[in-house]
Amino acid sequence: MKKQLVIFFLLTCLIGKSFAQAKNNNVFSKIDAYLEETIDSLKIIGLNYAILVDNKIVHKNSFGLANAQLNVPMTIEKSFPVASISKLFSSVALYKLLSIHKRDVSETVEEFLPNRKDLPESWRKLTLKQLLSHTSGIPDQIDYQIYLAPESEKSVITAIKDKPFSSTPGTENKYNATGFLLIRAIIEKLANKEFESYMQSEYFDKFNLSSAKYGGFKKVILNRVTCYQNRNGNLEMFPLNYSPPMYAGAGLNVTIDDLIKWFQIVQKEKILTKEQLEEVWTPVKLNNGKDGYFGLGWEAYRLHGAYRMVGHGGAGISSFRHYWNEQTQQNVTVVLLTNGALNWRIRPNQINSQIATMMLEEE
Template sequence: MLISALPFAALPLPTVSANQDRANDQTRRLIRQIMRDERIPGLQIAVVKEGQIVLSEAYGLANVENGVLASRDTRFPLNSATKAFTGVAIAQLAEQGRLDLDAAASRYLDDLPAAWKDVRLRQLLAHTSGLPDILDAKGLLGGGSEAQAWTAVTTRPVEAAPGQRFAYNQTNYVLLARIIARQSGMPYERFLATAQFSSARMARTTFGDSYDLVPDVATMYSLAPRATDAANTPPRLSHWFYDIPPSLWAGGGILTTADDTARWLVALTEGRLLGDAARARMWSAERLADGRAGPWAGGWPVLQAAPDLQVAGIGGARSAFVVYPERGVAVVVLTNLVGANPQRFIPRIADFHAGAASAADDKAVARAGQQRSIVARP
């Protein structure tokens, strides 16, 4: 398998410092080693440092059987990391006064079961709603259409009182998509394109799954054994198919690139998508009824709350981005191997870059050294 970085001349990166060069080289070595060890076919990485993309590269193969190289243009699925974009959409509407995060979902949707009427929007975002899941081990409930699955889930009993416990759940984001559409006056995907993709210059970002014919999408693979494999069958690369119908797009439907995701993170942290107060609330862990902090905030897993805040988007065991606001660093890694779990090695990459000075810092240090030399001259 070819593991090499491909250039992309259309989007030049800024001049970086010597320290940043070292961080980039450390990152490249780590990525190549992990791809070899984990047998990852294709990968994109982008690193943001103080509002600039300081590293963006693609490695390996987007499609193994046809030898198609991964490039910075290749689209990868975010899967459940899409929930972070949904969290931003809800926070935008709240900031505009078009909805209230503390309000019950029933204020905005009048066809909910009576048992669901007290669930708050913030509890939907943080998976503390207690609602039954519209998915089971085989996919949509009942194995039928989206409409049939919705009918099935609305007849099921709630699993816990709102706010009582955390339970990851796709029903939450089906409801959030409907609320976004109603309060924005446009379909969920159009609101994201208008309020986020356009503002962040995300020209390669769209929606879809394995069954949709979208250009330049990486083929997904897995090393997991097939159901028909014998117990001692060695792991081998196989196709992985995933089905995300439009009603579930808010929970996992985005196809994008590391570059686009990095530009979105820059826009978000610079305040072009949300104000500081709205972003801080979105990244604050939702409290459970007993006062404990849950593992999720407003659409984002909270990996660490203090003293070094770390929030993430994690999807499909193959794509992830982690933001370190206090360090001024964000790292995006997208792969086409289920089980790659880049959130496990992103912290090492962040550590490389957190201490890397910018080119401007290097120049300032050099100027200071020159001034000291002049002063010390006899």
């Protein structure tokens, strides 16, 4: 009798597993079909995507081309320039350094960089929280055609140090590149090491993220896709150019598997504790008491029905988002990396959200 019960239990588990697998395969087929239709409609050149549930990869796939001129197929092993998704790595590394040194995001730039007399007084009064949450109002180098491959940190500061703030600190969210120029300097000060070298030893080497490399489109990066953009109705190469002063904000190249591996490590609390992550992922409140659109370096939103979302976009062509329900603990992570499209009528963040919605509706 006992043997029969054991056999019955095992059969029940197997049947339950097969039903669950069939259900999963069904939703994954629907998502793949949705992406194929979207790729065709938007003329996306190539795309890699992955879905995680409870921090485990449940599905991933590749579509299209890694290089259009040479007709090179996209594969899951390809490296992508993830642009501003780089900020997620930097913010986690910075928060870890703060905890090690018992420092706080409410401290000012001057408290972190007391000897930097080249910085305007108005910049030195800004808090680290304001820089990370894009609420500082500091003059944005992009507004003055100083893009993400400047000659040096000094050249950026010299060019815009006398420019007016775009808003009073703390009053509004305005995406800002200059803030992450200063964040890089603060990371280097706390780490007592050059930024790229610190990230390589403490994160890329330590966690075996072998594909993770900083560098713009001119740098030779093994197995990296070629990126594209629409220019006057024609498809052109998209020169995503970055230089070391901006690497805390953009410039990382990485495969989807290594990007996922890093996030799994983050969620397993191997870098920050759950409480520290909650601080990083909580929307920073503006001076009027309303939630802003960023936590500490991460986009952060409170959605309907106790759902929350954190993540970041990359150059308008890629999207990394983690969604969870605070009440039910239901969660899904969607990583969507592309190398561009001819027509972004639907943005990558919207595609990402649609995939997450299809998954959550099936849960």
